[in-house]
Amino acid sequence: MAGKAVLTGTHFMNGDEACCEGALAAGCRFFGGYPITPATEVAERMSKRLPQVGGVFIQMEDEIASMAAILGASWGGRKSMTSTSGPGFSLMMENIGLGLCTETPCVICNVQRAGPSTGLPTLVGQGDMMQARWGSHGPYEIIALCPASPQEMFDFTIRAFNLSEQFRLPVLIMADEVVGHMNERVVIPPADQIEVIDRAKPSVSPAEYLPYRPGPDGVAPMANFGDGYFMHVTGLTHDQRGYPTMTPAAQVEMTERIVGKIRNNLDRILDYETLLLDDAQVAVVAYGISARSARGAVLAAREAGLKAGLVKLNVAWPFPEQFIRELSHQVKCMIMPEINLGQMVLELERLAQGRCAVRLVAHPGGTIISPRRIVEAIGQALKERP
Amino acid sequence: MTTAPAAALARHPHDDLLRTERIPHIWCSGCGIGIVFGSLMAAITKSGLPRQDVAVVSGIGCTGRMAGYIRLDSFHTTHGRAIPFATGLQLARPQGKVIVASGDGDLLAIGGNHFIHAARRNMDLTIICVNNFNYGMTGGQLAPSTPYGAKTTTTPQGNPDEPFNFCALAAACGASYVARWTALHIRRLTNTILEAIHHRGFSFVEVVAPCPTAFGRRNKIRGALDLLRFYYDRSVVKNHIAPGEATIDFDHHLVVGKFVELDRPTFLDHYQMVNRGQVEAWPATGVDASAAGQRKAG
Ligand code: SF4
Numbered sequence: 053m054a055g056k057a058v059l060t061g062t063h064f065m066n067g068d069e070a071c072c073e074g075a076l077a078a079g080c081r082f083f084g085g086y087p088i089t090p091a092t093e094v095a096e097r098m099s100k101r102l103p104q105v106g107g108v109f110i111q112m113e114d115e116i117a118s119m120a121a122i123l124g125a126s127w128g129g130r131k132s133m134t135s136t137s138g139p140g141f142s143l144m145m146e147n148i149g150l151g152l153c154t155e156t157p158c159v160i161c162n163v164q165r166a167g168p169s170t171g172l173p174t175l176v177g178q179g180d181m182m183q184a185r186w187g188s189h190g191p192y193e194i195i196a197l198c199p200a201s202p203q204e205m206f207d208f209t210i211r212a213f214n215l216s217e218q219f220r221l222p223v224l225i226m227a228d229e230v231v232g233h234m235n236e237r238v239v240i241p242p243a244d245q246i247e248v249i250d251r252a253k254p255s256v257s258p259a260e261y262l263p264y265r266p267g268p269d270g271v272a273p274m275a276n277f278g279d280g281y282f283m284h285v286t287g288l289t290h291d292q293r294g295y296p297t298m299t300p301a302a303q304v305e306m307t308e309r310i311v312g313k314i315r316n317n318l319d320r321i322l323d324y325e326t327l328l329l330d331d332a333q334v335a336v337v338a339y340g341i342s343a344r345s346a347r348g349a350v351l352a353a354r355e356a357g358l359k360a361g362l363v364k365l366n367v368a369w370p371f372p373e374q375f376i377r378e379l380s381h382q383v384k385c386m387i388m389p390e391i392n393l394g395q396m397v398l399e400l401e402r403l404a405q406g407r408c409a410v411r412l413v414a415h416p417g418g419t420i421i422s423p424r425r426i427v428e429a430i431g432q433a434l435k436e437r438p
Numbered sequence: 439m440t441t442a443p444a445a446a447l448a449r450h451p452h453d454d455l456l457r458t459e460r461i462p463h464i465w466c467s468g469c470g471i472g473i474v475f476g477s478l479m480a481a482i483t484k485s486g487l488p489r490q491d492v493a494v495v496s497g498i499g500c501t502g503r504m505a506g507y508i509r510l511d512s513f514h515t516t517h518g519r520a521i522p523f524a525t526g527l528q529l530a531r532p533q534g535k536v537i538v539a540s541g542d543g544d545l546l547a548i549g550g551n552h553f554i555h556a557a558r559r560n561m562d563l564t565i566i567c568v569n570n571f572n573y574g575m576t577g578g579q580l581a582p583s584t585p586y587g588a589k590t591t592t593t594p595q596g597n598p599d600e601p602f603n604f605c606a607l608a609a610a611c612g613a614s615y616v617a618r619w620t621a622l623h624i625r626r627l628t629n630t631i632l633e634a635i636h637h638r639g640f641s642f643v644e645v646v647a648p649c650p651t652a653f654g655r656r657n658k659i660r661g662a663l664d665l666l667r668f669y670y671d672r673s674v675v676k677n678h679i680a681p682g683e684a685t686i687d688f689d690h691h692l693v694v695g696k697f698v699e700l701d702r703p704t705f706l707d708h709y710q711m712v713n714r715g716q717v718e719a720w721p722a723t724g725v726d727a728s729a730a731g732q733r734k735a736g
Contacts, residue, residue: 082526082530103709110529113522113551116519117522117525120525121529123515123523124525125530126526127511128528128531129531130530132530146516149516277511277530277534278490278531282510283512284506285512286505286514287514295506
């Protein structure tokens with residue numbers, strides 16, 4: 053049964069479904085996954101849609117296998133993804149590290165629920181944000197996008213694939229249960245208006261090819277299985293040939309490459325939006341569903357005459373360090389609402405270095421943060437003496 | 439005395455399949471892995487498959503280093519995860535042949551869950567398992583194959599566990615090709631690997647191989663040749679017997695041979711059939727609605 057990869061038109065769908073459609077529009081043709089609330093709808097829609105467009109869906113035996121399978125599929129030349137939530141995300145950590153070390157493009161959508169452990173499977177959380185950054189062992193940089201609506205689930209999933217192909221790494225979509233399950237309008241543009249980026253292929257002969265020799269942007273062109281380049285791919289520390297090299301010097305070169313390709317390309321990766329920030333004395337910095345609470349709060353605060361502004365982080369990792377540092381010179385206080393007991397707020401504290409106050413509006417999970425609490429925090433911050 | 443030119447001396451029949459710049463390899467002298475590796479290269483050569491259409495995937499361990507020495511697209515993955523990685527690789531490029539080469543601990547302890555499910559799905563993969571009854575790379579710890587009573591560094595008083603019979607397990611899970619040889623059955627091993635490569639579906643080849651360094655030494659069979667002989671002398675060839683009877687019993691018989699060879703659709707065959715609507719809905723015989731209705735009414 054043939055079907056269209058890009059469902060151009062205006063739809064009413066939930067965030068998980070929009071994620072699936074974004075993936076297909078970006079060229080995803082392999083999904084390996086394991087059911088888990090509240091991400092199951094991504095897998096379910098993929099199982100129906102992928103065969104329509106010549107792709108393959110496979111339900112693996114667990115999340116460890118799912119993550120391994122999407123890495124394998126990516127080396128087989130297909131754009132690949134999986135979706136999961138907290139417990140499955142924990143299981144994926146080792147192979148996410150393999151993907152980072154072997155520089156394998158793929159996408160993981162984590163529809164966050166409240167933890168720790170099995171937690172509240174059907175209810176919202178944002179407690180995996182530091183795990184997203186640091187959950188796999190060793191030094192690395194990661195890219196994590198934070199959609200706040202079904203439309204952004206569609207748009208950001210396309211961007212996640214593009215970034216993964218451009219920079220050769222697993223890219224995380226750090227969604228949450230509310231965004232995953234809410235139904236809203238999703239506009240899918242015509243296929244020719246969607247920017248799709250594919251991995252750079254080697255332009256040299258197999259004899260000259262060094263699988264990990266970085267190009268001008270720090271990223272090495274990638275051969276796929278079957279292209280005749282006979283590359284070796286390993287999770288051991290390796291040299292530019294891809295061969296295991298057990299020396300501190302090789303470790304320095306390899307980690308500098310996988311970290312450097314992100315740190316040296318921030319202008320192509322970072323994405324945040326601001327609202328009413330120019331004259332703001334208080335900046336609410338938020339991501340995912342909490343950015344919608346924050347937006348409501350900032351508008352309400354302005355109505356009450358309080359000078360509040362919003363920073364909505366579309367990309368949470370890498371963190372927009374320079375921008376936040378500059379912001380800390382301008383405002384009296386930065387407020388971070390998040391559905392955990394304080395994770396991304398640590399980044400604000402680290403960057404503010406005492407230049408402005410930093411406040412957390414927290415909930416450990418199960419419900420979104422009410423805008424009223426953020427408005428109160430804004431009011432409180434403006435009352436405090438500098 | 440005449441000496442052969444150095445270039446001629448340096449050649450090995452499998453040089454074109456070797457990443458010669460990575461030699462010397464890490465394996466101990468007397469290790470059985472090299473023999474299996476040689477058989478694998480000979481089988482790949484004999485298969486006549488275009489080189490770019492063959493990939494080798496391995497996990498972690500001494501055997502897992504095979505992927506690093508073969509001049510093919512080769513993938514050295516995480517501990518236990520070679521099979522699911524290979525699953526993705528194969529499904530993404532089904533025209534390619536994907537061979538998984540790894541050790542017993544990697545494939546059947548930490549990777550056991552993946553093994554049974556890939557066999558169940560009849561995933562089109564060839565699995566070469568070098569079984570040396572312990573974890574060699576980390577110095578000789580207990581494996582799921584370690585014989586009852588054998589000494590390893592984590593069973594210093596002797597192994598209290600019953601070992602797996604990998605061939606029986608593979609067959610029970612649905613593997614469509616299952617065979618076992620020792621590392622001294624070189625010719626038969628090479629032919630078996632060749633058959634396994636040409637087989638469509640989940641083919642499993644277990645090779646009982648010596649690890650003199652970590653396993654033999656602790657169990658009073660120090661010499662590599664002694665250990666090779668120890669396995670070989672106990673082996674009896676029993677083709678096509680029930681896989682459950684293909685036991686590894688060091689007091690009596692170490693059964694070798696080809697135990698299973700079935701022609702059955704692979705995962706991808708079934709997937710394509712289902713997507714084309716060629717598979718009848720389950721259950722084939724529907725519930726008799728009228729009878730059910732009558733019972734309710736009564
Ligand atoms: S430790 Fe054992 S398995 Fe490993 S290379 Fe040495 S002999 Fe072979």
